[in-house]
Amino acid sequence: MLRVAKKYFSSVVSASLAVLSMASLSSSALAQMNIEITGVGQSLYPIAVMRFKDESKLPTSVTDIIRQDLARSGYFKNTENGNASESDEGTPNYKSWVARGADALTVGSVVQTSAGQFEIRYKLFDIRKSESLGGLNINSSADNLRAAAHKIADDIILKLLGERGIFSTRLSYVIKEGKRYRLVISDADGQNIRNAMNSGEPIISPSWSPDGKKVAYVSFEDRKPVIYVHELATGRRIALSNQKGNNSAPAWSPDGKKLAISLSKDGNTQIYSINADGTGLQRLTRGYTIDTEPQYSADGRYIYFTSDRGGNPQIYRMSAEGEQVDGAKRITFKQGFVTSPRISPDGKYLAYIANIGGAFRLYILNLATGDSQALTDGTSDESPSFAANGRYVLYSTKVGGKRVLAAVSVDGNSKQILSIPGSDVRQPSWGPFMD
Incomplete structure (x- = not known):
């Protein structure tokens, strides 16, 4: 078992060196992501999202995007799925909506302000409390209607659930088609795909900057692995x-x-820190085994990483200044082979991949209690990434022999599969909130 574990762990480290050539971010007509909801929350909030008045003026249905966002959240059940509209002026008949089983009501309208420019108006009502919760007026071009719809869905989440929605965040992931690989950027629902880079070499491990403006990655374009930081807006x-x-x-x-x-410049792979401009390289671990896959804690005080210093790979934690400060503390104990640490934005959870009898499965660990649970029953899970609100984990897995993306809520109740027909989709990274 130790020999198998060592071999696999070495392949994980080697895979982290496979890379790409970066092109400037540009729009591209790409195959669209299919989304299949395979599980929902146990208690769904009934909401009526009515068709926005005069929406036929738009090239894209704002109503449908809002409905889809709320369904994917795992928290809502839409009680109105047709084309009926409701006025966004005045006060709704609260008693009538109570009888129709809605706890909340969303209404809206579209006004064309000039060629290709629109004002999207929406209002939200709490039916049970018989009160208005306000709304938004969003000016949007025809090209940005999806962003406007995601912003409305985020506002609904905030007003009804008291937490920030993640529909306006972005994803990065890799599409493999034949022998070509593409790193792409998309909306949080996998739609509106734009190319970031193309390569004949494998692409892995893109990492978003906290402000969502840059992506760090590794490139083999010069026949050796080099880490780059790429500014998405300018290239x-x-x-x-x-x-x-x-x-x-x-x-x-x-x-x-x-x-x-992670660098191997002094022999075996070890953890280093470096300033974002490439200066100030500092070695943080000094072991004789493999230390890799570093991840900062939410408060920046610690670094979690994968190491086989105990025999098989496990997750450890050390000071962000290096293990010489206070050593390295082992964090995972309940599975014999653990890789790919990811920390939730609130610092409460650690997501990781565990090898269970040859099956690689996504787990989540409560860092306060030490309790862990499997979030999936998969056999080929990899590359976990938390949503900006910490409520979901995006990861890669296999369905029907093809790699797809999947998302699961941290309680394991809400699940969905994101796939592109004819393509392998892998290496996801969920971007931060964009202010």
């Missing part, structure tokens, strides 16, 4: 680390000033 990039040997596994600090990386 500008810098070589963050081009040390001797392997440069891999970049992960941003919460303040965006540093990255933790």
Whole structure:
């Protein structure tokens, strides 16, 4: 078992060196993501999202996107699925909506302000309390209607559930088609796909900066692995680390000033920190085994990482200043083979991949209690990534022999599969809130 574990762990480290060539971010006519909801929450909030008045003026249905967002959240059940509209002026008949089984009502309208420009108006009502919860007026071009709809869905989540919605965040993931790989950026629902890079080499491990404006990655374009930081808006990039040997596994600090990386410049792979401009390289671990996959804690005080220093891979934690400060503490104990640590934005949970009898499965660990549970029954899970609100984990898995993306709520109740017909989809990373 130890020999198998060592072999697999070495392949994980080697895979983290496979990379890409980055092109400037541009829109592209790409195959659209299919989404299949395979599980829902146990108690769904009944909401009526009425068809927005005069929506036929739009090239994209705002109503449908809002309904789809709320359904995917795992918290809502839409009680109105047809084309009926309701006025967004005045007060609704609360008693009538109570009788129709709705606890909340969303109404809206569309006004064309000029060629290709629209004002999207929406209002939200709490039916049980018989009160208005306000709304939004959003000016949008025809090209940004999806963003307007996601913003409305986020506002509904905030007003009804008291937490920030994640529909306006973005995803990055890799599409494999034949022998070509593409790193793409999309909306949180997998739609509105835009190319970020194309390569004949495998692409893995993109990492979002905390402000959502940059992506760090590793490129083999010069026949050796080099870590780059790429500014999405301008296409500008810098070589963050081009040390001797392997440069891999970049992960941003919460303040965006540093990255933790894995380097083999002094022999075996170890953890280092480096400033976001490529200066200030500092070695953080000094073991004789493999230390890799660093991830900063939510408060930036610690770094979690994967190490086989105990025999098989497990997750450890050390000071962000290095293990010389107070050593490295082992965090995972309940499974014999653990990789891919990811910390939730609130710092409460650790997601990871465990090998259970040859099946690689997504787990979540409550860092306060030490309790862990499997979030899936998969056999090929990899690359977990938390949503910005910490409520969901995005990961890659296999369905029908093809790699797809999947998302699961941290309680395991709400699940969905995101796939592109004819393509393998892998290496997801969920972007931060965009202010």
